[in-house]
Amino acid sequence: MNKAPENVTPLNHLDGLDGLPAWLPAIAAEQPHPLLFATVSGAHLYGFPSADSDVDLRGVHLLPVEQVIGLYEGDDTITRTWRREGVEVDLVTHDLIKFCRLLLTRNGYVLEQLLSPLIVTSSPIHEELRAAAPGCLTRHHAHHYLGFARTQWTLFTKSRELKPLLYTFRVLLTGIHLMRTGEVVADLTRLYADAPPYLPGLVEAKKTAEHGTLPADAPDTAALETDVHRLTAALEQARDTSHLPEAPTAKRTLHDLIVRARLAAPHGLC
Incomplete structure (x- = not known):
């Protein structure tokens, strides 16, 4: 597992996760790449979970530099579904670059995932992404x-x-x-x-x-x-x-954030 750089040290947020499994933060820690954040999406976020609803985890992982600039590219999307203690878990994470590119489209899913109040794990980069979210909104x-x-x-x-x-x-x-x-x-x-x-x-x-x-x-x-x-x-x-703009205004902010996060990542696979 790759070690997270200092500026993406995970911060667990259990507040607001009442009724959800207490082991969700452990899942975030078990992933092959450091997670900048993981939140709960799906029916729990939408306000109408059922007793038998699965748990949809969505987030962003950070690939090491050599899996971005070399010939052996890492997975920019990781998807996994399994059962834990009788609960079905559906996990999807995107690498930071892909997620930011999606933020700059008219993709409402990623905005809802980023801004979900059901935070399983967070980081300073997550907080920066949330702060940049208004600049990603458009009427489209x-x-x-x-x-x-x-x-x-x-x-x-x-x-x-x-x-x-x-x-x-x-x-x-x-x-x-x-x-x-x-x-x-x-x-x-x-x-x-x-x-x-x-x-x-x-x-x-x-x-x-x-x-x-x-x-x-x-x-x-x-x-x-x-x-x-x-x-x-x-x-x-x-x-x-709507008074929302025609195009996003946060591209430079997201670019600078990506560069800082990537350069701060440790080198070498472990």
């Missing part, structure tokens, strides 16, 4: 949320499962809030102000089973579709009137 992030909503609505119409329906509402409401305020809020339960009145009840129903179907007392498909169309139009309008 609305396209990410609009596209994801269409995909999840299609899944719902085919499966009738509650999960893709909640994902549909979640991404639309997250996108609307982002376009209006410049704030990334992934937790659906914090976005009820613009939500249909039945949504809290659907969130409660989701807690009983990860792949449960729509409750019998839920609105019919026509009513749900009407609300999805309404929120889609609201997101499109919020995008068109």
